[in-house]
Amino acid sequence: SQWGEENLQALSIQEGEDVTMNCSYKTYTTVVQWYRQKSGKGPALIILIRSNEREKRSGRLRATLDTSSQSSSLSITGTLATDTAVYFCATALQGGRALIFGTGTTVSVSP
Amino acid sequence: DAGVTQTPRHEVAEKGQTIILKCEPVSGHNDLFWYRQTKIQGLELLSYFRSKSLMEDGGAFKDRFKAEMLNSSFSTLKIQPTEPKDSAVYxxxxxxxxxxxxxxxxxxxxxxx
Incomplete structure (x- = not known):
């Protein structure tokens, strides 16, 4: 498998709290993508980080990438009930275009 | 712009039946992918097409799963014959x-x- 363990398989938090989820990958990659999947919908890209960026921000989202430890994290600050979803990290095998997805972290945010 | 359209949204089949799932990619996109999603296995790649040419197929799915790109704007995934373990979101x-x-x-x- 391309992916190692994803920490925090499922967690429940209150609106306004911050949350961080992590994943580690096994093979070389230059780009990690994070997708969010809401119930009954397909996954949608929320943030993409390249190996030369180390950190990327988009609104309330912050992604990090540590190529030395082959790990990536996604943080959401000031969560909203609408952030309730499953979050996946994904990357392509070297030379390929098909994405391999991690197992996902289920985040439930209560109002 | 229209996004990716899949039909049907729900399908119920008896074991041994043949089912065909359909997909229309975003207009102008030249890469098309089929994935299977289950709670246990997560997202698994079934097939990848680039400009209608099959580039990758998930080895474990070869025998009963066949994806095709009939043209640049339409793809099908055929499962034949279906088995209960094929229950999933495609x-x-x-x-x-x-x-x-x-x-x-x-x-x-x-x-x-």
Missing amino acids: LCASSFGDTGQLYFGEGSKLTVL
């Missing part, structure tokens, strides 16, 4: 350019009895 995605970002449809939920 997701189609398309992409364009070098970012590698995938645009997913809402999926077809298959239940095999």
